[in-house]
Amino acid sequence: MTEESPIVYVVDDDPSVRRSLSRLIRSAGFRVETFAQAQDFLDQKENLDPNCLVLDVNLPGLSGLDLQKELSSKGYVMPIVFITGYGTIPMTVQAMKGGAVEFLEKPVDHQVLLNAIRQAIKKDRQMKQQFNEINEIRQRLATLTPREKEVLPLVVSGMLNKQIAFKLGTTEKTIKVHRSRIMEKMRADSLADLVRLAQKGGIDFQKSQLL
Amino acid sequence: MKARMRGRPSLLKALRGLKPHDHICLIYETSKDWKDAVIPFLKIGLERGEKCLYVVDSHTANQIHHFLKKEGIDVESVRQSGQFIILHESEAYTRDGSFDPDRMIALLISETKKALSEGYPALRITGEMTWVLKGHPGSEKLIEYEAKLNSDLFPKHPCVAICQYDRRRFDPEIIKGVILTHPIVIWGKQLYENIYYIPPEEVLSDQYAERQVEHWLNTLERERRTRRNREFLANVIDRSSQPMSLKSPDGRLLLFNRAFLTLLGYEKSELAKLRWNKHLTPPEWLPGELELLEELHRKGSPIRCEKEYLRKDGSRVPVELLLELTQDDEGKPLYLAFISDISERKQAEEELKKYQDHLEELVKERTEELQRVESLSSSVLASLRDHVVVIDRSGQIIDVNDAWKHFARENGDPGTASVSIGANYLEVCRQAVHDGDSIAEAGLKGIESVLDGSRDMFSMEYDCSSLSEKRWFVLNALPLKRPDEGAVISHVNVTQRKKAEEDLQQLQEELRRVIRIATMGELTAALAHELNQPLTGILSNAQAAQRFLSSQNPDLTELREILSDIVEDDKRASGVILKLRSLFRKEVFELEALNMNDVISEMVPIIRSHALLKNIVFVTELDPDILQVMGDRIQLHQVILNLAFNGFEAMEHSETKKLSIRTGQVDGGWVTVSIEDSGAGIDEERKEEIFRPFFTTKKDGMGIGLAISHSIIHVHQGRIWIENNPDRGATVSFILPVAKKTVK
Numbered sequence: 001m002t003e004e005s006p007i008v009y010v011v012d013d014d015p016s017v018r019r020s021l022s023r024l025i026r027s028a029g030f031r032v033e034t035f036a037q038a039q040d041f042l043d044q045k046e047n048l049d050p051n052c053l054v055l056d057v058n059l060p061g062l063s064g065l066d067l068q069k070e071l072s073s074k075g076y077v078m079p080i081v082f083i084t085g086y087g088t089i090p091m092t093v094q095a096m097k098g099g100a101v102e103f104l105e106k107p108v109d110h111q112v113l114l115n116a117i118r119q120a121i122k123k124d125r126q127m128k129q130q131f132n133e134i135n136e137i138r139q140r141l142a143t144l145t146p147r148e149k150e151v152l153p154l155v156v157s158g159m160l161n162k163q164i165a166f167k168l169g170t171t172e173k174t175i176k177v178h179r180s181r182i183m184e185k186m187r188a189d190s191l192a193d194l195v196r197l198a199q200k201g202g203i204d205f206q207k208s209q210l211l
Numbered sequence: 212m213k214a215r216m217r218g219r220p221s222l223l224k225a226l227r228g229l230k231p232h233d234h235i236c237l238i239y240e241t242s243k244d245w246k247d248a249v250i251p252f253l254k255i256g257l258e259r260g261e262k263c264l265y266v267v268d269s270h271t272a273n274q275i276h277h278f279l280k281k282e283g284i285d286v287e288s289v290r291q292s293g294q295f296i297i298l299h300e301s302e303a304y305t306r307d308g309s310f311d312p313d314r315m316i317a318l319l320i321s322e323t324k325k326a327l328s329e330g331y332p333a334l335r336i337t338g339e340m341t342w343v344l345k346g347h348p349g350s351e352k353l354i355e356y357e358a359k360l361n362s363d364l365f366p367k368h369p370c371v372a373i374c375q376y377d378r379r380r381f382d383p384e385i386i387k388g389v390i391l392t393h394p395i396v397i398w399g400k401q402l403y404e405n406i407y408y409i410p411p412e413e414v415l416s417d418q419y420a421e422r423q424v425e426h427w428l429n430t431l432e433r434e435r436r437t438r439r440n441r442e443f444l445a446n447v448i449d450r451s452s453q454p455m456s457l458k459s460p461d462g463r464l465l466l467f468n469r470a471f472l473t474l475l476g477y478e479k480s481e482l483a484k485l486r487w488n489k490h491l492t493p494p495e496w497l498p499g500e501l502e503l504l505e506e507l508h509r510k511g512s513p514i515r516c517e518k519e520y521l522r523k524d525g526s527r528v529p530v531e532l533l534l535e536l537t538q539d540d541e542g543k544p545l546y547l548a549f550i551s552d553i554s555e556r557k558q559a560e561e562e563l564k565k566y567q568d569h570l571e572e573l574v575k576e577r578t579e580e581l582q583r584v585e586s587l588s589s590s591v592l593a594s595l596r597d598h599v600v601v602i603d604r605s606g607q608i609i610d611v612n613d614a615w616k617h618f619a620r621e622n623g624d625p626g627t628a629s630v631s632i633g634a635n636y637l638e639v640c641r642q643a644v645h646d647g648d649s650i651a652e653a654g655l656k657g658i659e660s661v662l663d664g665s666r667d668m669f670s671m672e673y674d675c676s677s678l679s680e681k682r683w684f685v686l687n688a689l690p691l692k693r694p695d696e697g698a699v700i701s702h703v704n705v706t707q708r709k710k711a712e713e714d715l716q717q718l719q720e721e722l723r724r725v726i727r728i729a730t731m732g733e734l735t736a737a738l739a740h741e742l743n744q745p746l747t748g749i750l751s752n753a754q755a756a757q758r759f760l761s762s763q764n765p766d767l768t769e770l771r772e773i774l775s776d777i778v779e780d781d782k783r784a785s786g787v788i789l790k791l792r793s794l795f796r797k798e799v800f801e802l803e804a805l806n807m808n809d810v811i812s813e814m815v816p817i818i819r820s821h822a823l824l825k826n827i828v829f830v831t832e833l834d835p836d837i838l839q840v841m842g843d844r845i846q847l848h849q850v851i852l853n854l855a856f857n858g859f860e861a862m863e864h865s866e867t868k869k870l871s872i873r874t875g876q877v878d879g880g881w882v883t884v885s886i887e888d889s890g891a892g893i894d895e896e897r898k899e900e901i902f903r904p905f906f907t908t909k910k911d912g913m914g915i916g917l918a919i920s921h922s923i924i925h926v927h928q929g930r931i932w933i934e935n936n937p938d939r940g941a942t943v944s945f946i947l948p949v950a951k952k953t954v955k
Contacts, residue, residue, distance in 0.1 A: 014744045016780050020751035023773060027758035058740060058823040085743035086824060106747040110754035 006051035006121045007031040011041050011067070012083070013059050017106075021054060021113075028114045030121075038062035042070060050078050052101075052120035054113075057084035057091060065091065068098045077127060079120035083108055137201040143185050151178045155191075156198045221542040225402035226251050229395075231261075231333035231369035234360055235402075236393035238386060240378050248397050249337055250278045252373055256335035257289055261371075262326035266338035268300040269377070293329070300342040310342075310349035312356035316363050323368040333369040340376050343385070354388035358414040361392065373397070391423070401540070406430055454530075454550040457537075460504070462486030465545065474530070474552055476523040493521050504546065507536050517553065529557045597687075597701040604662060604696045606637030618702075636700070650674075654686050661688040661698050672705065683709040740820040741787050745780035752777050787816075802841050804950045807874050807882050808833040810847045818855045818870075825859055827868040834875045837882050840947040846923045853916040854886040854943050861890030861941065881929075881946040889940040898933055920945075 008030045012018050018034040025032045033048075035041045038059050041048075057064040068080055082095045082103045092103045101123060102116035144152065154164045161175040168175070188194035226248070229235065239245045256263045265275055275297060276286045289295040303318065304310050319336065326334040343350045357374065364370060376389055390396060392414060396405045407430070413422040448455060454471035458464050464487055472479060475491065485491065492500055496518050507514050513535045519527045533549040592599060592612040601610040611632060619631070637658065643651035650673045657669035669688040676682050683706045691697035752773045759765045759773075815831060822829035855870060862868045867889045875883045893901060902921040924931040924945045931945035 014748070016748035016776055016783075017744055017751070019776060020748045020755060020773075023755035023769070024751045024758070027755045027762075060819075060823060061828075063826065083747075085740040085747070106743040107750035108747065110751065110758070113751075 005029055005031055006124075007033065007049070008052045008054060008117055008121075009041065009048065009050040010034045010054045011036075011038055011059065011064070012054075012056040013037065014056075017056075024110050024113065025054070025117065028117070030117065038064065038067040042067065045071070045076060051124045052117050053078050053080045054117065055080050055082050057082055057095070058086065065094055065098070068095065068100065072098060079123045081113070081116045081120055083113075134200055134202075137186075137197050140186050140197070141201050141203075144182065148178055148182050148185070151175065152182055152198060153203055155179055155182065156195045156203065221538070221540055222247060222397070222400055222402060223251055224542060227255055228402075229255075229371055231371045232365050233371045233395055234365045234393055235371075235373045235395040235397060236357075236389050237337075237373050237375045237397045238378050238389070239375070239398075244399060245375065245377075246278060247400075249373065249375065250282055252337060253279060253295075253335070254282050254284060256333075256371075257284055257295060260294075260331065261333045261335045262293075262329065262331040263289075263295045263335045264322065264337075265295075265297045266300050266303045266336070267297055268339040269341045270339065272297040272299075294331070300339065303338070304342050305345075305347045305349075309347050310352065310356075312349075312352050312359055315356060316359060319360075319364055319370065320368055323364075323370045327369070333371065336370065336372040338372070338374055340374055341380060344380060353385065354392060355415065357389060357392035358411040360411075361394070362411040406433070454552070456487070456548045456550070458487050458546050458548065459539075460544060460546075462488040471550065474522075474528060474550065475520060481523070491520050493519055493527060503534065507534055507546070508544065511536060520550075529553050595701070597703045599699060599701045600636060601691060601699050602636045602662075602697055603691075606635045606662075608632050608634050608636050609697065657686070658688045658698060658700060661690055662696070664690070681710075682706045738787065738817065738820070740824060741816055742784055745783040745787075748780040749777050749784075752780070801843050801845075803844065804839045805842050805844055805847065806839050807837060807847070807884055807947070808835070810842075810844060811851055811872055811874065811884070814848055814851045814855070817852065818872075821856070821859060822870065825863075825868070827859060827862060827870055830869070830871045832871060832873045834873075837874050837876045838949040840882050840927070841950045842927050842947060843923075847927075850920040850923050850945070851884075851886075853920045857916055857943070858886055858888035858890065861888050863890075865890050865939070867939070877946065880949050882949060883944055883946045885942050885944040887936060887940065887942040889936075892935040892939065892941045893933055895935070901933055902931065917943075 008025050010018060010021050010025070010032060012021065012034070013036055015036070018036070022032045022034055030052075035044075038055075039062050041053075042062070055064040055067060059067075062070070064082060064084075071078065077099075079101045080095075080099070082100050083106055084091065084103070085106045095103050101120040104112060104116065141149075150168065151164060154167065159167070161172045161179065165172045165175045182188075183194060186194055186197050188197055229252070237245070237248050239248070253263050253265065267275065279286050286295070304315060306314075319334075322336075323334040340353075343353050360372075365372075374389070374393070376386060378386060381389075390405065390407050391409045392411070394405055394408045396403045407426075409423060409426050413419070413426070416422060449468045451468060452470055454474045455466075455468050456464055456471050457466040464482060464485065467482060472482060475482070477485070488497060488500075500516075500518060503514060503516055513533055515531065515533050517529065517531050519529050522528055529552075531551045531553050535547040535549075537545045537547050539545055592610065595612055596614055597612075598615040598618045599612040600608055600615055602608055608631065616631070637655065640651050640655040640658070644655055653671060654673070657666070657671055660666040661669050667690070669686075671686045673684055673686065674682075675684045682704065685703045685705050687701045687703065689699050691699055756770055756773045759770060811831065811833065819829055821827075851872070855872070858870045862870070869889045871885075871887045873883075873885045873887070875885075877883050902917050921931050924947070927947050929945050929947040931943065933941055933943045935941050
């Protein structure tokens with residue numbers, strides 16, 4: 001296997017619905033895991049890394065909408081496809097506002113459901129990729145010395161070495177050394193590249209420019 | 212308006228009692244005592260229109276004017292009119308530098324006459340006698356003068372006078388003489404009838420001392436008698452059988468006699484410390500008594516009343532009081548009470564009344580009894596609306612009532628028209644049987660069985676409809692309890708009852724249908740959810756199967772499982788639909804032995820779906836050991852659904868939303884079902900009416916759910932009620948009787 005197929009989690013209280021959805025999703029080549037209650041899923045979430053969550057709205061105890069709220073309040077971002085046996089407009093609005101990918105009525109056609117799941121997985125991938133890139137940049141930023149961290153915002157704000165040296169009370173030559181060390185550590189090809197990395201890494205250079 | 216007079220009330224009263232011909236001496240030691248006597252004396256005179264003459268010596272005319280003005284006398288006008296004259300003593304007593312009693316008396320007589328001639332009723336004089344101390348010639352004749360006034364002036368002329376003596380300034384010998392020569396003495400705060408007064412001829416006689424001694428001895432005797440009389444009187448009062456008391460407004464008991472003590476059961480020493488208003492009058496009588504005392508003040512005349520006294524032992528004694536208003540020395544009001552113990556009278560009255568009541572009751576009873584006996588036999592029969600016929604043993608009619616006759620006349624029906632007194636009822640029936648009347652046959656058999664004693668009573672409902680109207684009757688036959696035997700037969704028209712029953716049944720049917728329709732709306736959501744679950748299973752399974760089949764190596768085991776799941780889901784869906792249909796079908800009442808746990812379990816999916824949609828926690832606690840009941844499954848389904856939905860409605864605005872259904876067994880003979888919610892609960896006073904049709908607390912409910920449940924449970928010979936839970940919400944419970952031959 002070159003890459004593991006995406007995993008879809010299904011939460012529904014009806015065993016027959018769980019089984020049938022599980023088969024359908026598996027038939028599209030995804031891995032599936034099912035839960036009968038929202039709370040079971042919540043208890044397990046530390047060990048899970050879902051690419052998509054298929055969630056019944058009307059669950060006994062903690063409802064689907066409750067689970068969505070709970071997850072987002074704890075910072076877990078995952079694409080959710082809601083399914084319901086008896087949905088109302090306010091329910092739909094709440095779910096979509098909470099960032100749901102789709103809100104589908106039971107019984108749901110396989111094309112519709114699988115499309116929604118694929119869309120969710122795509123979204124999940126994008127989110128994860130973005131997350132990984134930022135993570136990488138942050139790791140590079142962590143290798144900078146305190147002085148270099150001081151110099152970086154000034155460099156990316158477009159200041160000349162001379163200006164930076166004057167501002168930090170040192171010589172132009174020293175700054176030149178710092179600059180080349182920063183470029184090296186951040187693995188930046190050009191100043192434009194460095195600016196992009198700094199921006200993604202969350203460096204605030206607007207402020208320093210004004211000084 | 213008459214200005215209120217200052218001074219001492221008792222003295223004022225005495226001063227008002229003074230009349231022309233009175234000769235008074237005022238012996239005083241303070242200027243207040245002087246003023247309290249002299250100024251009112253003048254004022255009274257002026258108000259009575261008498262001519263007043265004041266002879267000043269130690270005071271000035273201006274002082275006298277001032278005092279009178281303060282009393283509200285218009286001094287200027289009485290002086291101008293000549294009603295009031297002030298003279299200096301030198302213008303009167305010692306006019307020529309010396310004092311002559313005869314001249315002075317002559318002057319007074321002429322002044323009195325002058326006053327009369329001027330139209331005044333009398334002359335009022337008061338004089339300050341201090342001039343005597345000045346030592347004018349003739350002053351030693353003072354006592355002679357005072358004595359002579361008593362014979363020469365006062366008895367003969369309408370003149371009244373106060374002679375003023377300042378005790379601090381006069382020799383006691385002179386004061387002594389003054390006391391002996393004035394029939395009336397004012398001293399301090401009081402006016403006295405002077406017991407030391409000696410008539411003028413004795414004062415002036417040679418044996419003055421002898422006379423005085425004689426007088427004193429007489430006085431001693433008189434005083435002794437007076438005292439004895441007083442003691443006698445006091446004794447009489449004390450020993451009188453009539454209780455008496457003298458009490459003051461502040462509650463003190465000033466005087467009381469033995470009878471009073473006996474009446475109340477106190478010792479003398481105890482009673483002296485008590486207050487009549489606190490200790491003797493019961494609290495509820497006090498306001499009335501105070502009102503009465505006010506009335507006494509207003510009227511002045513004695514008042515009679517009845518009240519109760521509290522005795523020492525706490526018991527009460529009814530009394531009649533005669534209250535009189537009197538005064539103490541100071542003129543403050545006191546109440547004199549003459550008391551009669553009327554407990555015996557009261558008791559007698561009560562007994563008399565009781566006796567009278569009893570007599571009246573007796574008379575009434577006897578009268579009624581008599582009337583009853585007289586009219587019973589005829590009036591009972593006559594007043595019955597049932598058609599009654601009395602037959603003897605052979606079936607011969609002895610008596611019929613008015614209703615019977617009326618009915619026979621109205622109908623012209625051969626079954627009744629031929630049955631009047633003398634005819635044989637049984638024969639008439641037999642004839643009808645012969646004509647093929649099956650109802651008559653059944654009736655005949657029943658009546659005969661009552662006549663021969665094989666049955667205690669016979670009753671039969673029968674259709675007696677004519678062509679134009681529907682009629683229902685009940686025939687009752689009862690044995691006639693008398694030596695000759697026989698029977699009483701009545702035909703009761705029960706058409707109205709019958710109609711009402713039919714109407715009621717129709718109405719209930721109608722109501723049940725309506726509630727089913729009403730329930731339908733609520734059910735739709737729950738059913739949609741319940742149906743969508745198997746439908747989702749079916750669709751997803753089928754589509755998954757299609758996808759598996761289009762793959763290269765379809766897994767047959769998986770496909771088999773899919774198909775079996777689809778079959779199961781399909782059965783589930785049709786089960787839902789079946790249940791739905793049975794709920795809305797209009798079917799008849801079918802009794803079967805049921806386990807209430809099953810009945811509830813069958814409704815659990817629908818209730819659970821509904822609970823899910825409304826975010827309500829739903830639990831069941833079913834006792835597995837309950838016995839079976841006889842009931843109509845569908846109707847009981849309906850009760851469970853109604854009660855559950857009712858509970859849901861009640862929790863619409865509650866924070867906690869929980870509905871529990873429990874079953875249990877009570878007292879061996881009953882199965883109980885309770886539906887508990889966590890809603891708002893119910894007003895205690897509405898616990899009964901909540902089961903009436905169209906009672907509702909919901910804004911869009913019809914108020915028939917509970918009424919229908921009530922009538923269904925009622926038909927099942929059960930009972931349904933509602934109670935508030937200790938914490939929150941209410942519990943509706945019903946009990947159903949256990950089936951006679953029950954299998955667990």
